[in-house]
Amino acid sequence: MLQKIHLIKDKDGIDDYLATNIKGLSKQEAAANRNSYKKNICIDMLRQGYHKSFSELFALIEKWNALREAAGPGSAIWQQKSLEEQPDKLDQLYHFLTRAEAAHRAGHYEEVYDNQLNLAYYFNDPEDKWLSNYFYEECFNTAKLITTDIRKREAQAHANMGLIKEEQGHVLNAAEYYETFYHLTVGSTWKDVTGRTYNSLASEYLWRIYTLLADKMLENNEHQQAIKTLKKALKIAKNGSHNQEVKSLTKTQPTDFLLGKSLLVWQILSAASCWVTTFSLYMFI
Known part of the structure; x- marks a missing residue:
């Protein structure tokens, strides 16, 4: 009895047992059920x-x-x-x-x-x-x-x-x-x-x-x-065609478009004495 149990626990033994006792089940299909x-x-x-x-x-x-x-x-x-x-x-x-x-x-x-x-x-x-x-x-x-x-x-x-x-x-x-x-x-x-x-x-x-x-x-x-x-x-925004609203905004509110914080931008530029850069930025727009 112990020997029989041991044989059934063996991989090939399980596959053979399933294939023999389940009608229409091949050994490969039996292995699939086991794995x-x-x-x-x-x-x-x-x-x-x-x-x-x-x-x-x-x-x-x-x-x-x-x-x-x-x-x-x-x-x-x-x-x-x-x-x-x-x-x-x-x-x-x-x-x-x-x-x-x-x-x-x-x-x-x-x-x-x-x-x-x-x-x-x-x-x-x-x-x-x-x-x-x-x-x-x-x-x-x-x-x-x-x-x-x-x-x-x-x-x-x-x-x-x-x-x-x-x-x-x-x-x-x-x-x-x-x-x-x-x-x-x-x-x-x-x-x-x-x-x-x-x-x-x-x-x-x-x-x-x-x-x-x-x-x-x-x-x-x-x-x-x-x-x-x-x-x-x-x-990129002016050359692209993805957003007409963005293109319009760049013409009417350039600093707001660029930084979203126009007051902060002017404070930064003033503190840094960047008026030339500011002028160039508007010329670019």
């Missing part, structure tokens, strides 16, 4: 030769576990189900990671990018933000390899990275990504799903980030640098 959902997906990836997808999925699961341990008991992530316990998310990862790997083997980098972007879009819940950001970064790296779309995906990738950095508070880094996004879209007719041109979006993003940078410079008493940055913001 965890994550393990089944990983095994399937390896059987089909998707070793890169397997490694990436395993690394993401390990990263989630590390984030959870670092946050500790009582944290929001500690209360969440682990990635390996969420079959729907594992299905999405399996589907798009393997498609991306197959496309990469064939040298179809635009398809690699599109599959990675689908994953970035899918993980849009706040609890999955780290996953979304991970795949946006993967898109950014893949976009550099694409030579078939006149750099459209590269422009899109820079925009997405800029949004990530801006959200994280890395304003200077965000500005660098937005500047490249802007330069890549000059003269293009590319549009997003709402019909908005990429260049219009780039103008809006740059104008916003430059004014944020200028605010920080003013807080640090970097008045001259703030004015230079605001001139750049004004130039």
Whole structure:
């Protein structure tokens, strides 16, 4: 009796037992019932030769576990189900990671990018933000390899990275990504799903980030640098077509548009004896 129990506990023994006693169930299907959902997906990836997808999925699961341990008991992530316990998310990862790997083997980098972007879009819940950001970064790296779309995906990738950095508070880094996004879209007719041109979006993003940078410079008493940055913001706003109200405001209330605090600006300029700079600023407008 003890020997029989031991045999049934053995992996192959369990599979044989299930296959024999459940009508129509093969040994492979029996193993699937025994294994965890994550393990089944990983095994399937390896059987089909998707070793890169397997490694990436395993690394993401390990990263989630590390984030959870670092946050500790009582944290929001500690209360969440682990990635390996969420079959729907594992299905999405399996589907798009393997498609991306197959496309990469064939040298179809635009398809690699599109599959990675689908994953970035899918993980849009706040609890999955780290996953979304991970795949946006993967898109950014893949976009550099694409030579078939006149750099459209590269422009899109820079925009997405800029949004990530801006959200994280890395304003200077965000500005660098937005500047490249802007330069890549000059003269293009590319549009997003709402019909908005990429260049219009780039103008809006740059104008916003430059004014944020200028605010920080003013807080640090970097008045001259703030004015230079605001001139750049004004130039972008006047050249772009994203906001007619902004363009109108630059003509009627230039100092209010630039700094949002006209009285403070005049106090700063007066204290610094910057009347020449002020005159130049109006001439620029």
